Amino acid sequence: MALGAATAVNAQVLYVDSNITSDTIWGDNETDVVLEGPIFVKDGATLTIRPGTIVRGQPRSTALGDPGSLVVTNSGRVIADGDVNNPIIFTTAAIDTDDDGLPEGDGNNLLPYTVAGDEDFWDFDPLNSPRPVTLSADIDGGTGVNPATTAEMWGGLLILGQAPTNLGIDGTRAVGNPAAGIGHIEGLPKSADTQYGGPIANDDSGVYRYISVRHGGEVLGTDNEINGITMAGVGYGTTMEFCEVYVTWDDGFEWFGGTINGNNLAVFHAGDDQFDGDQGWIGQVQFALAVMPYNGVGSSGGDEGFEFDGDDAPDVNEDLDGNPAPLANYTFANFTIVGGTGATGYVAGETAGELGRILLKNNFSGQLYNGYIVNPKADVFSITSPNPVVLDSITVKDGASLGFDPASPPSNVTANNIVTDGLGLIGEDAGAIGGLNPRPINTFGAPGVNSDLVLGDQFQTVSYRGAFDPSTSRSLWTTGWTSLNKAGILVD
16 A cells, blocks of 8 residues: 655654555554545455554645545454553644644645644644643634634544445335445445445444544535544444544434444534434444533534434335334443533533433334433433333433423333432533543432343443442543543543
């Protein structure tokens, strides 16, 4: 493969401007890898990224065009197996030429990191000094661009597989058609390399462990955004655990069909939905944290904590009985959603009335267990799907309303052990240093899980609600590697 040269200033930077078509390793001889545009892992190749490596995507620019992104095609794999002390960080390659803390602009875009210059990366030390959520001044002394946030500064991580989806054919409904279930991922021009979906439920797209994706979500067009971590038709042979998305323009994690499971997933300040499922995803996630934006981040200033769809009707494949095939069925257990900056709520930049809620729609079916939700801006639940929904052992504090009467829920909803006057968290202010501690205020008085609750083999059996063990004898699983913990905001 062809590689760009490293500058004399920093010989540990590797520039990549060609696709990965054979087995490749990043991080043996370089600390930083710069993606000069969308880079596809394809043709049966496996890309291994060593722990501690920083992968940087170029911003969109007049010089380079489309932003740097890493795309794992349905014929490629990535082994990104970091650890708690050496996470693999994906961030922007934007530069700061005058060391004023602001990335430089070229009129409408951010400048790429050029091989001829001696500039510093704007995100110069992402492991130890995460960059802020927002910028406090105009870029480039007021002559360049001025984004509201530090999102949309490169593309993102996109993983495509050959597991089933319930897509129709070319945007239309299909009935029992074996050609259905194939799509092309949003955010990139359609090609053979952007295709996902197929019949392989246990498809293996690699390992993603202790990775952090930051400042991404470049918008290529209307309704054509790149998410923080996108999984499309990804199979359950893939490992996804201890992963975070920090400050992204659109969604944090999004699943387009597939069968992949996950655990220990965190989203901080996604501009749209923090977790978004669609197109017949069948999977299970345990231990999930969503910290909503507090200052108008991204595409909508933050939207739902969970937006869970069953399909993309009318673009849906159906069986002969008229049901989406496959029918979505996914489970989240032990989740915490922090809806605002504290008990007092929100700041002027907030735009989304749905901030922090859970939306279940479009033939979704599934289960939500052991949840803790604080400071949602609107009704906690909006349930429009007619399919079976289970809500069990969920605590809410400071919600506008639950969205339904727990004593008389909709006929398709099973609601057990719902507490609407919960104790709250020790720290609920995501806008302050040392302001966010996600353990319940009084662990002894906190409601426990339903003693009759029995989860599948994928799940650990725990006796608490929320994403974290309330015992202070155990560290938070976010400690040591996530952006907010390293910034001193998410504390133990």
